[in-house]
Amino acid sequence: MALPTPNLDDRRFQQFVDDAKRHIQRRGSEWTDHNVSDPGVTLIEAVAHMVDQLVYRLNRVPDKSYLAFLDLLGVRLFPPAAARVPVTFWLSAPQPEPVTLPVGTEVATERTETEEAVVFTTDRDVVVPPCSLERVLVQHAGQPAVDRTNDVLGDGDVPVFAEPPQPGDALLLGLSAAVPGAVVVLRLESRVDGVGVDPRKPPLRWEAWTADGWVGCEVDDDTTGGLNRTGEVVLHVPDGHARSEVGGHDAGWLRCRAVNPAVGQPFYGTSPTVRGGAAFTIGATGRAVHAQAVRDEPLGESAGVPGQRVRLTRAPVVAGDPALLVQVSAGDGWDDWRVVPDFSRSGPDDRHVVLDAATGEVAFGPAVRESDGTLRHYGAVPVAGATIRARFYRAGGGRAGNVARGAVRVLRSSIPYVARVENREGATGGVDGETVAEAKVRAPVTLRAQDRAVTVRDYEELARQAAPEAARIACLGVDPAEGGQNAVRLLVVPQAVADRGGRLRFEQLIPGDDLLGRITRHLDERRPLGTRLSIGPPFYQGVSVAATVRVQRARGRREEVRAAALDAIHRYLDPLTGGADGRGWPFGRPLRAGEIFAALQRVPGVDLVDEVLLSPADPLTGRRGEPGDRIDLSPAALFFSFEHSVRVDD
DSSP states (O other): OOOOOOSSOOHHHHHHHHHHHHHHHHTTTTOOOTTSSSSSHHHHHHHHHHHHHHHHHHTTTHHHHHHHHHHHHOOOOOOOBBBBBEEEEESHHHHHHOEEEOOOOOEEOOOSSSSSEEEEESSSSSOOOOOEEEEEEEOOOTSOOOOEEEETTTOOEESOSSOOOOOOOOOOOEESSTTTEEEEEEEEEEEETTTTTTTTSEEEEEEETTTTEEOEEEEEEEEEEESSEEEEEEEEEEBBBBBEEEEEEEEEEEEEEEEOOTTTTTOOOOOOEEEEEEEEEEEEEEEEESSSEEEEEEEOOSSTTOOOOEEEESSBBOOOOTSSEEEEEEEEEEEEEEEOOOOOOOOOOOOEEEETTTEEEEEOOOEEEEETEEEEEESSSOOTTEEEEEEEEEOOOSGGGOTTTOEEEEEOOOOTEEEEEEOOOBOOBBOOOOOOOHHHHHHHHHHHHHOOOOOOOHHHEEEEHHHHSSSSSEEEEEOHHHHTEEEEEEEEOOOOOOOOOTTTOOOGGGGOHHHHHHHHHHHHHOOOOEEEEEEEEEEEEEEEEEEEESSSSOOOGGGHHHHHHHHHHHHHHHHTSSTSSSSSSTTTTOOHHHHHHHHHSSSOOOOOEEEEEEEEETTTOOOBOOOBBOOOOOTTEEEOOOOOOOEOOO
């Protein structure tokens, strides 16, 4: 908590007036009219008002002094963090040459009457490489691949799998080039031979070869019905796609592999066949950040003195590598100046500056008089009259960038051959800048920890410094019988933007490798030697609620009541915003049916909650346990809503 500040004088306006009137009675008994209409009382009230303002300013002194001490200790407000989102650019038609979308390409949400557009810019070049289908191989489970290119690209019908088909059978498609991050369209000619499967949920998995082995591809659309009819399969290829040699042929490989069907789904009775095929790229996916790029911004002229400060016109500055590129004119060219955290290691000839990302202030190195009287320069001083400019930086960030999937639809930069843009996932990572009140709470913890992780609170605070965009971070001690001596477990829940309807998908709650790696590197430098640190997501216990509610005065609104009841259940169990206090379901806290009763009873239109049953469920397999009135959690677990059902009776 923040340090308590003393109230130096707690008197207010009316107390000053009352005290003055009491003094009048003691010292001037002849003054008997104390009504507000008396000129003397009016004068007293005027003086009391001025004294009240002086007392208010006096009580501000401890708070100002506290902030001044924090400033002397180097405590700085954390700037906002910018949301990032994968954006897919779709071409109007396949192109024979690579299409490049340069870094800084701007995309945005749609502007409405009440909301401004949220602008994102790409942080690297996005390339849509062309490709074609060169090789077709068939590989039965446990056997080497067989080249069937001439048959497929000729006039023959080639069975895709063995007879009878087995899980592990695969169709391998060799592309003329690796297409990392691209959207590939596979046009296949088939006939209805692979009978027995549900064409909407065929037991197939599309994969791409990367340096880490076969990695799954996201299927955007499949009109072949599980390779049972002529159609197209649209795949989003992962970033690591690379060429490799399979069956003696070098190509960029994709494969369609038969897998075990889901529970209740059938498998192939006979193998589907392919008699022709083609492949081409129709788009690519790149990452964009919630910020706008600023280039070649003049910052003024150098005064030729140490410690000069200039300010950017746009703030806050989004973190990057580098976050800001400062240049100073030198003759016929420009010299680059590097942004450093501080000047403690800067020499008199080092072209260093310090950036305050929250305010956009850029400071050049100071000069400090040493104890022997000499003047030491921490950083070089630009020549007087030299022009200072910001060659490049990005301004933006904040919680407003956490837009839902499908919200980014506008291409603000004009790029030939690009027809449309979309974000297939919600933007995450946007965090508002730290407030003064939050810094006052953080400062004592930071000073006590001294950048070392010893206590549970230290681990959590240091992890938040490394990843301010994480939604929740919790540190738990580990039982020595399970994790050994000196084991610490850190649970990380990433930010997630719910889909339309307020529903979270399971994959949204798994932190990415970049987030976990950043926290790991930051804590690894600050943990005590001998400490075993485990960082990862919590265990998500799926829960399925089956409830029956009654409505008597809203018979015409049964569907509305049912939808509102489902929303209430999802909202109460939400791992990010659920629970009784709206801060996310507490780690390890059990769930009782009575809590769902209470949540449903507050839904407008519900007169009576008849029954509530809780069933544990596996979010990955969908298997459910026996229903009951309580589900317990381990200390490192959270609940995840899985297929609730609400019946509405009259």
